[in-house]
Amino acid sequence: MKLSVLIPLLAGISLAFATNASAVSLSLQGDGAGLAMASSEALYASDSTGKSVLITAVGLPSPGGGNFTELGVPSMMPDGRVLFGAETTPKNGQPFWAIYAGNPDISPLHRVQWVDIKPGKDCVPEIKGDPYPVSDSDGNIAFMARLNESGKADRDRDDALVLYADGVAHCLARSGGRTSHGHKIAVLSFGSPEMGDTGQVVFNAWLSFPVDKKDAGAIDVPLGHRQALLIASLNGSVNEIAVEGEYGPNHTRYMRPFGLPTALPSPLGTEIAFTAKTPSGAALFLYSDGEMARILPTGTLTVEGPVTYLSPGRPGLMTDGTTAVLAGCARVPIVFRLAHQRLDLRLQRGQLTPFGTELESLGDPVLTADGSMFIGATDTDENEKLYELDGNGAFFEVGDEELIYKISTAIHHHSIFTGTLTVNQHGDFAYLGGK
Numbered sequence: 001m002k003l004s005v006l007i008p009l010l011a012g013i014s015l016a017f018a019t020n021a022s023a024v025s026l027s028l029q030g031d032g033a034g035l036a037m038a039s040s041e042a043l044y045a046s047d048s049t050g051k052s053v054l055i056t057a058v059g060l061p062s063p064g065g066g067n068f069t070e071l072g073v074p075s076m077m078p079d080g081r082v083l084f085g086a087e088t089t090p091k092n093g094q095p096f097w098a099i100y101a102g103n104p105d106i107s108p109l110h111r112v113q114w115v116d117i118k119p120g121k122d123c124v125p126e127i128k129g130d131p132y133p134v135s136d137s138d139g140n141i142a143f144m145a146r147l148n149e150s151g152k153a154d155r156d157r158d159d160a161l162v163l164y165a166d167g168v169a170h171c172l173a174r175s176g177g178r179t180s181h182g183h184k185i186a187v188l189s190f191g192s193p194e195m196g197d198t199g200q201v202v203f204n205a206w207l208s209f210p211v212d213k214k215d216a217g218a219i220d221v222p223l224g225h226r227q228a229l230l231i232a233s234l235n236g237s238v239n240e241i242a243v244e245g246e247y248g249p250n251h252t253r254y255m256r257p258f259g260l261p262t263a264l265p266s267p268l269g270t271e272i273a274f275t276a277k278t279p280s281g282a283a284l285f286l287y288s289d290g291e292m293a294r295i296l297p298t299g300t301l302t303v304e305g306p307v308t309y310l311s312p313g314r315p316g317l318m319t320d321g322t323t324a325v326l327a328g329c330a331r332v333p334i335v336f337r338l339a340h341q342r343l344d345l346r347l348q349r350g351q352l353t354p355f356g357t358e359l360e361s362l363g364d365p366v367l368t369a370d371g372s373m374f375i376g377a378t379d380t381d382e383n384e385k386l387y388e389l390d391g392n393g394a395f396f397e398v399g400d401e402e403l404i405y406k407i408s409t410a411i412h413h414h415s416i417f418t419g420t421l422t423v424n425q426h427g428d429f430a431y432l433g434g435k
Helices: 033-038
Strands: 014-017 024-027 042-046 052-057 067-071 082-089 096-102 112-115 141-147 159-165 168-174 184-190 200-208 225-233 238-243 255-258 262-266 269-278 281-288 291-297 305-310 323-329 332-339 342-348 359-362 373-379 384-389 395-397 416-423 429-433
Touching: 042 082, 052 067, 052 096, 141 168, 159 184, 159 200, 168 184, 168 200, 168 225, 184 225, 200 238, 200 269, 225 255, 225 269, 238 269, 238 281, 281 305, 281 323, 291 305, 291 323, 291 332, 332 359, 332 373, 342 359, 342 373, 373 416, 384 416
Parallel strands: none
Antiparallel strands: 014 024, 014 359, 042 052, 042 429, 067 082, 082 096, 096 112, 141 159, 159 168, 184 200, 200 225, 225 238, 255 269, 262 269, 269 281, 281 291, 305 323, 323 332, 332 342, 359 373, 373 384, 384 395, 416 429
């Protein structure tokens, strides 16, 4: 039986430190990912004015009949629409998953459209759960799904990375297939894909390697399955960017776990940022112009002390190589920005919000093309909010046109699950929350 790896919502993991200086705990809304997702009943996205509007919610009608009974994690499309998977239950009571696109700038009755994924000749995907769809500027959509293979029981079917382009599904990679280096792909990591240059998809997977008993005593030599960061293209290639057990820059050996990658198209090709463990601790890596660089390892000295933790969520990334990452210095969660080999502290726990409360826990940062940073955070009043730190250093709640908090007319009266925050390069955003 082939098992899919379901990536948790690391992109919104809040960093919280226990009273013991050596203990670190990860939580989502303080209750865990499952409980947080269970309370996410609605999907919101920004319209052309920057205001958050309701796209749809559990219980509302879905295109084609039936009602939405579960909403998947959204992703912003470059054109300002929001892409998401959702479960619909029709009148016959047989629920099914599909991919939908929501447009926040049209009337509520027509905001959601079903994305009809037409199967390809050798690629017939079956969406059985959240496909975590993502898209590029050409409207191509990438997602992962179980394949519908004639004559095979469901447990024996392969999983595939699917690119829906030119009106048809293409299987870019599949469990049981091989990379360009000849290594067998054992398991695909659902929830990990990101779009790079047109037709290219970056994702995490597990590769099969022969078990060499002479290496069994070497802790840093992985046996059997190794985690890897891969990039697949429409030309049929699946290239290895980083593989557990192999050496990267500065003679650094990659170790598990790999964090979720962020990818962007750039003049130099697909650019990628991700974190991974190494023998000396975690590190933030940047892949650009075909070269890998280790740009922030744990142990790096900062104004708040040495970096002791790097989030496994998606880092922020700009096409010029600027990155942002959720980190920890001793017991303090901090968001750092790295540009042109300069490390700047941008946000940290204890910093005042526009409301006068203090930031308590921080999510993973997202960078836009103009250098603005979006982030989800919880304050000392246990309110989850979406914030923006613009290029001039102004800090405000997302969606506030005047950049000023007004307590009596707070923008977000509904609950927000900051772990699902998604932002495109233009600053359009979406997230899951309560009604």
